[in-house]
Amino acid sequence: MTRRAFSFVRSFPPEPARELCVDRHYLLCASAGVLRLEAQGQVWLLPPARAALIEAHRPIRVSIPRPVTTASVLFDPDFAPRPPAPLTVFDLSPLARALVAECRAWDEDGEALPTYAATLFAALAAVCWRLAERPSPCVVPAGRSPELRRALHITEQRLATDIRFEDVAREVGLVPRSLARRFEAETGLTWRAVLRRLRVLHAIEELTDSELSVTNIAFASGYTSLSAFNTAFRDLTGRTPTEFRASFCP
Known part of the structure; x- marks a missing residue:
């Protein structure tokens, strides 16, 4: 059974650009290293101080110039509202970082989220959707x-x-x-x-x-x-x- 919201942490070696497209709203954070994201004719860097919020079914290109560890949170479109933009990169607040860390206890497979976990994921979505309204200016065409x-x-x-x-x-x-x-x-x-x-x-x-x-x-x-x-x-x-x-x- 796939949960309506879940989290995972993974490490990746350097990789050339490839397309990423998932069927859920995707909160992507680099906890170590840097990612490069390209969409809509623009390129963003994603260092540990920032997060990317990607709308479900929106393809982007991702490259990894150096080894990176990512913390990801995925939300079913029925669980969290549509993000304010197809792709937004923004600064993580201390509260958002704490919520991302707390949500790591619940991965993709398992029983339905307990009330405490569902509340955490909902709070993380609320905080990050609000932060995404103030995107980072560190973008190049x-x-x-x-x-x-x-x-x-x-x-x-x-x-x-x-x-x-x-x-x-x-x-x-x-x-x-x-x-x-x-x-x-x-x-x-x-x-x-x-x-x-x-x-x-x-x-x-x-x-x-x-x-x-x-x-x-x-x-x-x-x-x-x-x-x-x-x-x-x-x-x-x-x-x-x-x-x-x-x-x-x-």
């Missing part, structure tokens, strides 16, 4: 055209270098003006704004899954000034890098 996707890939691979927009345009076979128009049309952002976000997302991965100092992470993400790195990180996440790391480190 995936791009629709092959040229833009290639430009994004090149940019991400060279974050630590003095990368030039003109060089990226040449490598994808477009003049800079044409590539700039692609960025505006497909992402609503300039290449410079996308570069800034990619550098912050790279820093999030390193803060989550390495013991490098904040200064070394800043340099590895392409910043030559720690103050500039702190400002860019705080502007996008609302926290300094040190505060962000402290939010999920014991």
Whole structure:
């Protein structure tokens, strides 16, 4: 017998992107490591400080750049209401984390949930559905055209270098003006704004899954000034890098 709501914890090695689609509303949390999620032309990072809420029957692409341990909670559509969006990534509150941990006692198979467990899962859904109304701004566009996707890939691979927009345009076979128009049309952002976000997302991965100092992470993400790195990180996440790391480190 499959319960109307259940939880499980699993560990995964690095994996390339694959499609994920389940018949239940899916609350996905990385308790260690980082996941990458892609849907609706956008890419999110999912470090331990955040959760993803995925609507039932909504396909997304998931990749695992480094080993990861996930805590997942699945809700039957008759148990929890439809999420506010097909896919939302948001910061976990201390209450939500405590509820996720408490719900781990009930896995997929077994008798109907006891009243206490059903109340816990209902409370977790209420809290996370409310948190999902304030999605994380740490998202970058995936791009629709092959040229833009290639430009994004090149940019991400060279974050630590003095990368030039003109060089990226040449490598994808477009003049800079044409590539700039692609960025505006497909992402609503300039290449410079996308570069800034990619550098912050790279820093999030390193803060989550390495013991490098904040200064070394800043340099590895392409910043030559720690103050500039702190400002860019705080502007996008609302926290300094040190505060962000402290939010999920014991």
